[in-house]
Amino acid sequence: VSSLYQREVEAGQCDIERSRRDWAEAARFESGFRIVLEGPSGGLEGYALFEPRSEGGREGVRCVEHACTDSEALVRLLAYFGTLRDQYSFLKITLPADLPLNLLLRETQLAHRPVNHPVATASIQTRTQVRVLDHCRLLESMRLPAKPPGEATVEIHEAEGHKSRLHLCLEDGHAEGSPSERSADFVCSDRTWASVVCGELSARQALRLGLAEGEPRTAEVLSAFADGPLPFLRESF
CATH class of the missing domain: 3.40.630.30 (Gcn5-related N-acetyltransferase (GNAT))
Known part of the structure; x- marks a missing residue:
């Protein structure tokens, strides 16, 4: 087991x-x-x-x-x-x-109104929330789908008021990050970044929803985080 x-x-x-x-x-x-x-x-x-x-x-x-x-x-x-x-x-x-x-299931319908036969219902719930404390260590520990090499500079607005700016290098399913003074290609809050880096929200979708600012080409590089399974925690707290 x-x-x-x-x-x-x-x-x-x-x-x-x-x-x-x-x-x-x-x-x-x-x-x-x-x-x-x-x-x-x-x-x-x-x-x-x-x-x-x-x-x-x-x-x-x-x-x-x-x-x-x-x-x-x-x-x-x-x-x-x-x-x-x-x-x-x-x-x-x-x-x-x-x-x-x-x-x-035998009955694949998710009904949008009351019906007179058994059907499944589904609801989305937040099992837990993620706060990234060490961006570089998290990136180095991740195993990502293999994609063409890419680089991006990300600026993360932390809840405490300061900004973390990292230069990311993604290659062969691995990611590395280091502090950087380069101009940012992708800017978002720490909450949005946690969703992006954990794969819950693609960088492209973050731009569409107005949760981040940046270039579409940068979002393509960061999309590697969302190419695997969605984050799921089996333990509940």
Whole structure:
């Protein structure tokens, strides 16, 4: 289970590893139930921790934690929860925003009005917020999709009132940053920069929304941060 969890953490963006102490806490999980999915060859394909939940006079299930090897394993996991429909009327599960779960269901509709048959509903929530304290260390630790080399100078307006100006070099899936006195090609607040560098918001979209100022060519260079999976944190705080 821990290996499967770790693999998903490493494949994602902005996730965090779990310590032995946290695993010991998860292993106890006295408030609900756990299920494991065994693959055809006997290996583990997925698992879930879930607990009963009452909402609006209805009894349902909340999936507290899960991990799967692929989409087929996720569908199998959902099929198991479907067998509980004689006891519960809904399942609440948290997924990355770029995983369109409704397309894996028999009923793919996300209804915009009340309907007389069961359908899925989706809502976007902020799991946590990021504040970058050391820009250079963050950049050096990132693994990005391989793209043509590019450079950009970014000016970040910090909440404390000062400005951080960095010259970024991106090449072969790696990024480096260093303090710079060059003219900035891309200017934004620290909050917007956290969304851009973590891949939640593309630099192009930041310009369109007026959240940043800069040149379109610079936004193309910074788009490497948004080419991978959207940031998703499995732990909740």
